[in-house]
Amino acid sequence: MARVTVATSDIEKAAQVLRAGGLVALPTETVYGLGANAEDPAAVARIFQVKGRPPSHPLIVHIAAAEQLDDWVEEVPASARLLAERFWPGPLTLVLRRGHRVPLEATGGLQTVAVRVPDHPVALSLLSAFGGGVTAPSANRFGAVSPTTAEHVRAELGDTVDFVLDGGSCQVGVESTIVDVTGEMPSILRPGGVTREDLQAVLEHPVAVPSTSGVRVPGQHPSHYAPRARVVLVEPEKVVAEAELAQELGQQVGVLLPPSLAGAAVKAHAVVALPGSLDAYAHRLYGFLRELDQQGCDLIVASLPVEEGLGLAIANRLRRAAGPRTSA
Known part of the structure; x- marks a missing residue:
């Protein structure tokens, strides 16, 4: 690149x-x-x-x-x-x-x-x-x-x-x-x-990914990497139904549409079709979230990729983006 x-x-x-x-x-x-x-x-x-x-x-x-x-x-x-x-x-x-x-x-x-x-x-x-x-x-x-x-x-x-x-x-x-x-x-x-x-x-041996650690490092806050819009995570097959229900209830919904649903029609405010490559998804993840914010979404519906390769990092970022936020 x-x-x-x-x-x-x-x-x-x-x-x-x-x-x-x-x-x-x-x-x-x-x-x-x-x-x-x-x-x-x-x-x-x-x-x-x-x-x-x-x-x-x-x-x-x-x-x-x-x-x-x-x-x-x-x-x-x-x-x-x-x-x-x-x-x-x-x-x-x-x-x-x-x-x-x-x-x-x-x-x-x-x-x-x-x-x-x-x-x-x-x-x-x-x-x-x-x-x-x-x-x-x-x-x-x-x-x-x-x-x-x-x-x-x-x-x-x-x-x-x-x-x-x-x-x-x-x-x-x-x-x-x-x-x-x-x-x-x-x-x-x-x-x-x-x-x-x-x-x-x-x-040449397994590497653990502990859920908690005694060493503080960047990116461990419950809410992190978060757009202005609230992020909701569901199973891939439920993304369309969850997004359309929220849209019907009056929310401006953005959708990160997984590759498994490529081409699906979604009644939502904004839809981003995710690339099939995890490398391409990681490269554009934060840009996608910013784009949906800029389009005025107040809710983003997404699903987690398979947690292998870069999918582990993408899933980590999405979980943090969907984490509980403290009120101002």
Whole structure:
């Protein structure tokens, strides 16, 4: 997939903004991140302020190469080294013991830190030019749909971001897989762009996906990745009936129509026919949710894909999007 070329002068300007304690929105292969100097507690605090993110929610530190991992963590177990060698640069985040360079403001007060090397030429150029680590959660309001284009960032955060690097549309479209490698056996704390099957093939043993964990990581809030519209999840064969009933009751209904119902007529306000490929679905998931919001839907009816490969990550995002929301 083609990516937008960014001028060297823009990369250097973004690096200067980071050095000055500012915030830079940067593209990665997963989603756009809201970046700050990982070693500057005041800059990191600005991320939480701009996003409206609780300070107890840790951030991911992005670095330029796997060889830099030892600079940011206390120790690197053999399993972590193996995963980094295989999947970096790429959509994999490793949770390890925090090194002295990482302030507690970036870890939510934890003694663990999440680290990854993004697979996007613009992000890697910025990290190399900056020369340090960059904390970069998704560049959106806390709990909302993650941005996969620079336009999404500008529309949501506006001038609260000091500089936006436009690297085109994000290739993967869902966040990185977060793997805890602090225990005896690695476990997936958040499914994402690297699949469980891929991890197991490299590690040569099963990888658990625990329902709860003692390690806090991004994306674990009950309501997350959520559009303005309320999301309801039903079995695939019930999507049409559920949507039409809600529409008859006066709601403006958006439908994520599963491939198994391709071509079905649906009486709803807006219908998105989902692609048959899980890669294509993940790439466009957040765009679909934003599109239905923009069309004025107040309810989105969807179903979960088969939870294999990227389907595990898509299902995770849809469950969070449909999670209970706290009233303002």
